[in-house]
Amino acid sequence: MVPLAYYLGLSTILFCLGVLGFLIKRNIITIFICIELMLNAVNLSFVAFSAYLKNLNAQVFVFFVMVVAAAEAAVGLAIIIAVFRTRETLNVDRVNLLKL
Amino acid sequence: MNSSEPNLYLWLIPLLPLIGAAVNGLFGRRFPKKIVATVGLVFVAAAFALSAWASVQLLHMPLDRIPYIEEHLPWITAGGFQVDFSFYLDQLSMVMILVVTGVGFLIHVYSVGYMEHEGGYYRFFAYLNLFMFFMLMLVLASSYLLMFVGWEGVGLASYLLIGFFFLKDSAANAGKKAFIVNRIGDFGFLIAMFLMFQKFGSLNFSDVFKGASSLPVESAGAGILTAIALLLLLGATGKSAQIPLYVWLPDAMEGPTPVSALIHAATMVTAGVYMVARSNVIFNRAPIALTVVAVIGCVTALFAATIGMAQTDIKRVLAYSTISQLGYMFLACGVAAYSAAIFHLMTHAFFKALLFLCAGSVIHALGGEQDMRNMGGLRQKIPITFWTMTFGTFAIAGFPPLAGFFSKDEILFQTWDSPYGSKILWAIGLVTAGITSFYMFRLWFMTFFGERREAEHGTGHDNHGHANDGDHVHESPWIMLVPLAILAFFSFTGGWVNIPKVFGGNNLFDHFLAPVLSAGAATAEHENPGLEMTLALTSVVVASVGFAFAWLFYYKRRDLPGKFAAALNGFYTLVRDKYRVDELYNRLFVQPVIKLSRNFLWQQVDVGTIDAVVNEAANSAQHISNEARRMQSGNIRSYAGWVALGAAVVVAYMIWAGLQ
């Protein structure tokens, strides 16, 4: 008998750890991994609500979230490769040409 | 307008010169001079013909149909205030349009010859026609506001024409001075119009005069009618060059001589007199204002005449003479003898225009010389000019039977005898008549008699493209001489329309204008022939005394003027320097305004405040954006930080809102 609040609490903690990682880490690939962590946390809360409200729409939504996450990961990694080819670095602090 | 009333097509009279001005102004640059001249003359001639025809029609109208008001389009309709484009023809405006178009046409003809060698030929005729348009609007208007349009417009045309030789600094400055001084008078006119609207609810002549005639005479003190009258007088002093706003007229002689003849002798400067005469209903009910008018006119007449005695430029003498004669007209208005003023206006237009055109002919003959000290002995060389100028000089001096005698005499008689007149004013007017005669004959003797004195006192002004050598003195072309002859004829006969009973006439002119100008005022009736004869003889004697002195000083014994000037040195230099009024105005008004504009309005208000505000706004925008751009560091992690902050704020708010 796990209360809904526990699942949501876990989801929140995972999400905040993802944000923390995004802020702390310097390697672009690690930052991407943190983004995936955030998406997973959200998926967890979707599924928890689906079981709680006895509604399957949320799980279908999880399906779509995963599809989109996969597509985004593919494109994002392609961009990283393209940036790496020109900038020769994976450190986000070095990629600051958009500075005003 | 019902169909039984004839249509006088008054709207065409101002419009025709306007079309001429537009054609010459827009296309004249490409026309040959003959076409420009033809355009300029044809439209003015047409206006004159139409004015003559309309006048004949008016003479046949029954008296209750006059004034003939022709209404056209509505112009301003704002709440209760309505002004239309409508024209007003009665006996007074009939006289004015005939004088304006007739004398104007003659001066146009003269200018064809005079301006032959000047640049900007088309521009001159365009401006001249434009002036005719505005002047005709002024005299034909049926409301004060439309008259004001013409009033301002003639000021504009005067500025354009005075500064016609705009490359010359003195001409440009004279034009500016004329315009600015006129504006001061226009301010008074405007305030008077505001008061009129407030009191009578309208600016049309019919409404205002009907309203004013229902008000009592303000003999006790100053009331609204006195205020309106005094403000109208301020406007009139600006336009008609009386004290204190006369200072522009002598400088206006920088313009070409036909301009001086038309604008500054015959027509524009008489606009003030016309306006006072038109407003006689108001003035008659404000005795204080009438006294002020008479005093100003009288003092100006004497003042200007004394200055004219000591001037050496031929056009300046005539300019001061104009101011002095206008003073006579104002004196006549001030003693409620409006028809005498209009009569003198008409005869003055004839002989003053004649005198100016003759002066122009002399200047043209001498190749640009304007200083009378360099003239002399021209009697045989330019005979036609000499004889026409003689007519003009005798007319202005007031010798019978020329025109000036009858008009000036009428004014002096009214000053003595009218209930609003006084003997002191008559005495001053008489002395001025003597001085007028003196300086006019001085001019006559210095210019035409004796030996030619060449170029002792500097060379002349606008060199007419002729060589400036003495043997080249030649008579003007016939196109300049015909207008002189016509004007000389009118100077001789023009006074005969108003011969008083004592000389066998019937005061035709006075009776003609009586329905317009005598409503409600008690002027002196010509019931005292003995008095009139005495006064007339006195003025002829005084004029002869002036002639005698001029003959003595400038013909018989040429050394006397020098000795007199040396003896009265201080007074002489004061008079020659025009009593230093210009310098006084400069110190009192012009310099403080310049200092105020430069030090306060420019430095502090414009540069210090307005510019500073704008610059500071730009600077602070720059500072703020400099601070704000630090957010765009290009660093992904700081962007993430800001996003996290935003998310925290939103979530906190939602939780807080949910708890409410």
Next chain:
Amino acid sequence: MLHLILFFIFAAVCIAGAVNLLAQSHPINSALSLIVVMGSLAVLYLLLGAEFVAAIQIIIYAGAVMVLFIFVIMLLNAGIEEHSGKSYVAWFIGIPSVTVLVGLAVYSLVLYQENSDPAIGPEPILGSVQAIAHLLFGKFLLPFEVTSVLILIAIMGAVVLARRGES
């Protein structure tokens, strides 16, 4: 009871994996930690009765996406993270904001939890493949087809972006 114990065990594994993800300095270790997190999340999905979602979590997320990540890490020869200057905004604004978020979540979840909320226990499995299929090809057919187009676009984008120049 067993339900609760299982939940706590696998929740602990999740959090440990996430913390390890942050603590490691080499990206490959972070990627492997994420796989651990995803696996324990799949178990949690099973506990919640979502069979289908658990299956695709393992197959697609852990099996395909993370493999892609690892391939890229290998391709780019990513090394240990360097130490470059820290970002003031991230440290002084970001971290407090995260703390605030966590605090708010704990506050709202723990203190305002209603005891009458029905707990989620072992129940008939809700998220069976049949049920999901009914929804996917019934009500959500259009989004389903659109996602296939989305994937196609992603493929094309990835190919174009990662291509080596015109040579």
